[in-house]
Amino acid sequence: MQGLNIKVERWADLSADEKEQRLSRPRQATATNTQQTVQKIIADIRDNGDSALLNYTRQFDYPEATSLRVSQQRIEQAVNRLDKKVAEAIDTAYGTIRRFHQAQVPENLAVKTIKGVQCELRYAPLDAVGLYIPGGSATLPSTALMLGVPAQLAGCQRVVLVSPPDKSGDLPDALLYAANRCGITEIYTCGGAQAVAALAYGTESIAPVDKVFGPGNSFVTEAKQQVSNDASGCAIDLPAGPSELLVIGDDTANPAYIAADLLSQAEHGPDSQVILVTPSSTLADRVKQALIEQCQQLQRADIAAQALAESRLLVVETIDEAITISEQYAPEHLSIQTDNARSLLPKLTRAGSVFVGHYTPESGGDYATGTNHVLPTYGYARNYSSLGLLDFYRRYTVQEVSYEGLATLSEAITTLANVEGLDAHAKAVTIRMEDQ
């Protein structure tokens, strides 16, 4: 591992441009190239279906790939042979995630808006959903639970899981076990933009879905964006890209805990970004030291070190200034490690998921507290929500009006229709009124 390139900086000493630069995300692999590459891949999948899907799988993931569907026999083999401890850990996480998402089951509602007029809000599960589980640099059975549990709870009729094959052309046993736990039987070994395109438009062997869910690298995120901009494509969940963590800490925080949390997100990928904002320069210096000590012990030390090069240790004047910076950055994950951490919550709403207090590591939410770890990145926490059960439903309205109700509303409807110059709209009301 090369030496760590991370320094402590005093926020007040930075110019406006420097402040902006410090809070900008690491540049994603040349944006226009990614856009064009993905466009070409999507067009190829639309034109050539399975054969293009297999070609890209051979090119990017497994040179010997000849098939896409994971057999039921292979799923059963994975379930039977998975290490008991790993199976139990997945079962524990399945339980907590299910409990938290079960509490989100929506209820239809009906309101009488005026006498004789009833309006209803109803929910229906999406029919067919596609779950993308990243596989490029790490195996993520936990992501299969984060997507599979809500799909199962919502009662989506068809749940399709895709993930790129590993070095042996297979999907890991733990991923197949997690998928099986969520009742998923339709599984394909393919990844990247080509898998997203296959889910959105369909191929000979994969029927199209209504919505694609899941995080991924810049190719996956770009492909989701492109298929959702196309009327013949499909809906998507949210932009969930490289992992991020911002920690607000004060003198009560343990520097070793904060360093461990920062590294836990830095190890995801070279384009992950982690930030500490603190009014304590002593804490910042100690966290830096702990990062150096802990990073070199990691299996993925090189990846974490690359991410740390684009990460920040910022010393501010007050906790309020730290809050302002966090709200501006809108991190995917926000950790509050201060005295009376919960008291800061009302001022901190722009984050995908918030971790409160010294004993709430971010990795707890990645795996097993029960919250969803598919969260908006790139600052989208400003205007996107974290993934939840409702994302697996369509919401629609119903209204029923009696003669009496229509009579009450007829004046308002016909007047507004006339204001808009839409005679037929008005006539649809008056014709009914004349009837009695």
Ligand SMILES: NC(=O)c1ccc[n+]([C@@H]2O[C@H](COP(=O)([O-])OP(=O)(O)OC[C@H]3O[C@@H](n4cnc5c(N)ncnc54)[C@H](O)[C@@H]3O)[C@@H](O)[C@H]2O)c1
């Ligand atoms: N925000 C969240 O909720 C969340 C959750 C989990 C993971 N993540 C993030 O997801 C990402 C996963 O990325 P990953 O790369 O490990 O796995 P991935 O599955 O997203 O990407 C791997 C695929 O990328 C494609 N690819 C690679 N190089 C390519 C190229 N040059 N041209 C075209 N396609 C190419 C290949 O098809 C390959 O199958 C990480 O950044 C991680 O931080 C985010």
Ligand SMILES: N[C@H](CO)Cc1c[nH]c[nH+]1
């Ligand atoms: N931290 C990731 C979301 O940014 C999720 C994850 C999966 N496994 C471990 N972590």
Ligand SMILES: [Zn+2]
């Ligand atoms: Zn993580």
